[in-house]
Amino acid sequence: MKIRQKRLMFIVAGVLGVGVAAWLVLNALKKNVSLYFTPTQVMNKEAPQGRSFRIGGLVEAGSLQREKDGLSVKFIITDTVKSMPVIYKGILPDLFKEGKGVVAQGKMEADGVMHADEVLAKHDENYMPPEAKDALQRAQVAMSGVAAASAITVVK
């Protein structure tokens, strides 16, 4: 074996070794690397008790309530399986909307409500002009109409 082939083998083996080590470390730290817990994880008591953590999911449609002071809000974060109420006092990001992604940081109190001191909006990776979005929504409504109609005919 030539010296340069030996060096190549050494480098390949080294990169593989470091890669495996990194994979093991990241796997062990999996919980800590993730930015937030889902409501399901919180219900399963996987989230830290008695100290601050982040919870992420969607703002449940129709759950947003503004308090009289104009600054406090109550809403429910859901992962469509489990959901959790959140209270927050402060300015919400512009993209905060019902049905959209959100990450809230705070402490879970004894009443089962998260008292958040930071609320961040999470948006998705799709970019399109407003007209395209409208068309998409209309198509979805039409599709659900078709689905409902076919459901009715099946029932008949």
Place this chain on the structure above:
Amino acid sequence: MAINWFKYSAPSTFYGLAGRLVPWFAVPAAVLFVIGLYIGFFVAPKDAVQGEAYRIIFIHVPASILSMFLYLVMAGYAALGLIFNTRLSSMMATALAPTGALFAFISLWTGALWGKPMWGAWWVWDARLTSELILLFLYFGFIALHASIDDPRRADRAAALLAIVGSVNVPIIYFSVKWWNTLHQGSTIKFSGTSMHVAMQQSMFTLLLACWLYAVAVTLVRVRSIILERERNTLWVSELKEVGL
């Protein structure tokens, strides 16, 4: 026609070739920057969710892609330098590092500018942002380690090891949004297609090409000065017109 690659692995022949190649990359880069920015600002429509602010993506995504891509190229050259003991490969790795660091910095900087109005925070310690920050530190580490050793050949070997070990970070950056819960959204450009309006794509990919051409051009210019600096005591350098005594 077969190209004799070994001929151009000699710094003395590559010096001239690099000089002739520079305008072929620099001029298209400048033209494509103008075209890409024009499409981005005047042709691409506003986004349904984010309005006008999303337009920073046209800089943010090309810079991020190149920061990762250039790191792999740099590590590749560093590995070639170690394996074949070629001086030019190591010089190329050294020449790539500042440009890669620049793109990593632009990626983090535009990301912060984008994150504040959209997410509500300049910075969060999520896996995507943190691993990109580590990439910037790896570039800094490579440059600093190389600069701290006086003998250039020893510096090449030490920095090459750092570059090769650090390349493990690149797939972590790429897959971070898949493997963990992050505030950063998933990839827009996927192997299965791109979830983006056509004019937006045109701007983003034009600027990606422009950034790549720019990176090649400045790397070639930089490697020429590195060659001159390291070979300053050789006969061929002293015979160069532009050196003159």
